[in-house]
Structures are given as structure tokens and as C-alpha cells.
Amino acid sequence: MSSASLAVSRTAHPDSVRIAALSAAIALNLAALLAVMRPLAPQLAEQVQHLPDLRIHWVTSPPEVKPPPTLEIKPLVQPKPMAHPQVQPQPVVAPEPMTTEDSPMAVPTITPTIVSDAPDTGTQAAPVEATLAYKAIPLKYPPQALHAHMEGTVLLRVLVDEQGVPQDVVIARSSGYALLDRSAREQVLKGWKFEPAMANGRAIRAWAKVPVSFNINQL
Numbered sequence: 001m002s003s004a005s006l007a008v009s010r011t012a013h014p015d016s017v018r019i020a021a022l023s024a025a026i027a028l029n030l031a032a033l034l035a036v037m038r039p040l041a042p043q044l045a046e047q048v049q050h051l052p053d054l055r056i057h058w059v060t061s062p063p064e065v066k067p068p069p070t071l072e073i074k075p076l077v078q079p080k081p082m083a084h085p086q087v088q089p090q091p092v093v094a095p096e097p098m099t100t101e102d103s104p105m106a107v108p109t110i111t112p113t114i115v116s117d118a119p120d121t122g123t124q125a126a127p128v129e130a131t132l133a134y135k136a137i138p139l140k141y142p143p144q145a146l147h148a149h150m151e152g153t154v155l156l157r158v159l160v161d162e163q164g165v166p167q168d169v170v171i172a173r174s175s176g177y178a179l180l181d182r183s184a185r186e187q188v189l190k191g192w193k194f195e196p197a198m199a200n201g202r203a204i205r206a207w208a209k210v211p212v213s214f215n216i217n218q219l
Helices: 003-011 016-049 143-147 178-191
Strands: 152-160 166-173 197-199 202-204 206-214
Touching: 143 178, 152 178, 166 178, 178 206
Parallel strands: none
Antiparallel strands: 152 166, 152 206, 197 202
């Protein structure tokens, strides 16, 4: 028999021992893999059960809000100014100054006082400011002020009624001594006499400013 025939006969028959060995190795590997995977099977099943429920929810848009109605603002109507009647003032009739021999003080010059020509409503009008002639009695120097050599001039505002009698005296400017201010106010209020202010031919109440001087050298 030739060598060619021997070679063909050898390759035609597979090696049964090698095939059996490979099959056994594959079987062992599969058995080992199954043994390893078997303890993880319950955990995988439990995790699959606890997976969240993935559902798709459609979100609806909120209803459309209507805008508020437009407010129509009307401009305010300005009131018409009221016309005031023009009143022409008339000068007060100035009385002649009083002259007395026993008066130690000078009689002031009377200046006209403007009084509005308002209609007579029967109510007493507010006193006006005027310069009035007056008759002064000799001043009495307070003994305490005389001993302390107090001197000064106090300016008084005197409210004179329709008969020329002082009704109230207010100190407009102090002499610097409360004792002299109080004495001047009391003496003018009790003993002085004034010419009343006149308006529209009748006497009216008025305020008059009167200076009262205390000077030791004039005693």
C-alpha cells in the first residue's frame, strides 16, 4: 500500500477523544454559570416588581384669564370762582385832640384809621387799630420801684369802647421791669379816658397803642 492512501485514511476519521473532552468542558462551564446565576434570580425578580410605573400623563393648560375691563376716567370739573364784591374803604373821622392842663403826658397826633364800609348787620364788629387822643392822670410811682431806682417806658395796647373807656390793656413791649409794667397797666385801665374811634359817623371799639414812661427825674 502506498503513502498517499495512508494519509487519506487518517484525516477521514475525526478524533473522538478530543471531541468528548471539548463537550465535557463546555458542559462544566454551563453548569458553573448556572450555579452562579441561580442565587441572583430572586433578587432580580424582586427588583423588577419594584420598578416604578412609567405612565405618560397629558398635562392640560390652565384656562385663559380674561383681562380686566378698561376703566374710563373722566376729568374733574373745576368749580367756577365766586366773585367777591369790591368794598371801597372810607377814612375814619378823626376827633380833635384833647388838651388838659393837669396831664403830665403829651397828647399824640391822631392819624386816620381806614375802616371798611361794611353793611350794618346788627352785630358788634371786631375792634380796629387806631391812634386815639387820651386824658392821662398823674402816674403814681410804685414805692418799691422808686427805692430800687427802676426807670423805663412800657408800650401798652388799650382796648377802648364806644364811650372812650378802657376795657382791656395788653403789654406790647415791656419796660424791663415787671413791677413797672403791672403798675402802668393797672393805672391806665382804671383812670385814663380816651376819645373813641369813629366810623361812618358813629363811635366804634378800637385798639390804641399808648407809651407810659417812668422817670424819677420827672417826679
